[in-house]
Amino acid sequence: MDKQLIFICFLTFVIHIIDTLAYSVRIAGIRTRRIAVSLALFSILVLVSRTSNSFLGPFLAKRVESNISRQFAAESLLSDFRWLLVSASLATIVGALLIPTFQRVFCRAVEHFQVHRSVPKLILHGFFKGGLSYIKDVASLPRSANVAALRDSGSVSLSMTSLNVAAVALWTVGVFAALYAGALDPSVRVTSSTLSSIINGGATVMMAVFIDPHMSGMTDDVIEGRVSESQFRRAVVWLVGSRLAGTVLAQLLLVPSAMLIVGVAKSL
Numbered sequence: 001m002d003k004q005l006i007f008i009c010f011l012t013f014v015i016h017i018i019d020t021l022a023y024s025v026r027i028a029g030i031r032t033r034r035i036a037v038s039l040a041l042f043s044i045l046v047l048v049s050r051t052s053n054s055f056l057g058p059f060l061a062k063r064v065e066s067n068i069s070r071q072f073a074a075e076s077l078l079s080d081f082r083w084l085l086v087s088a089s090l091a092t093i094v095g096a097l098l099i100p101t102f103q104r105v106f107c108r109a110v111e112h113f114q115v116h117r118s119v120p121k122l123i124l125h126g127f128f129k130g131g132l133s134y135i136k137d138v139a140s141l142p143r144s145a146n147v148a149a150l151r152d153s154g155s156v157s158l159s160m161t162s163l164n165v166a167a168v169a170l171w172t173v174g175v176f177a178a179l180y181a182g183a184l185d186p187s188v189r190v191t192s193s194t195l196s197s198i199i200n201g202g203a204t205v206m207m208a209v210f211i212d213p214h215m216s217g218m219t220d221d222v223i224e225g226r227v228s229e230s231q232f233r234r235a236v237v238w239l240v241g242s243r244l245a246g247t248v249l250a251q252l253l254l255v256p257s258a259m260l261i262v263g264v265a266k267s268l
Helices: 003-032 035-067 073-116 119-128 131-138 144-151 158-184 186-193 197-224 229-267
Strands: none
Touching (some): 003 035, 003 073, 003 197, 073 119, 073 131, 158 197, 186 229
């Protein structure tokens, strides 16, 4: 593994760890009763994710272009993409382990923002005025009771869990499949690189129509007392677990998705 691939894996890791930590934002919003503020503050981390994503595409495209003329380029690049998907799975695991700590830190950030109403002050406080020591004080791993909650799906149905697995798998593999398609058939690589929506478009629909509305409704139910916070935490555990399963499933979908994109590119 060369330095360029390590850097690309790092960008992938950052994107997926932030996506995993997004589940804990709703928990923090419930505990502070500040859902809107929680989502707004989390958008700062979303900016980091989007910045990483903006660098990931060009670096990965350059790697494909540099290797596409070599012998057995498709096999070599397939190994690279496998490593990127492993990075996504590792980021999900690390993100899951960080959720309890992140949740406590984020609650503190929301409370601080309610007093000062300034994001720059919040950032300065986090890095220079005791924020780092607070992280050390509240750092903890997930409780065994929450891990055991995987045996109880709580308020997340099997169908919703399956949809999340499929959505995460498609979303994870979409861009990678489009770029790998260019290695499978260099004659349509430019067209293929623009067709990632064929794969992750389905993920977008599933998230927008089924998963996000379900989680938003459940969040409101907790606020109104119709669902307990423990049930909501069990739901989060299941969604994080299904997210990890989705990144693993993406390994199986990479080559078929790339072949589908090649077929569509040739038919245009």
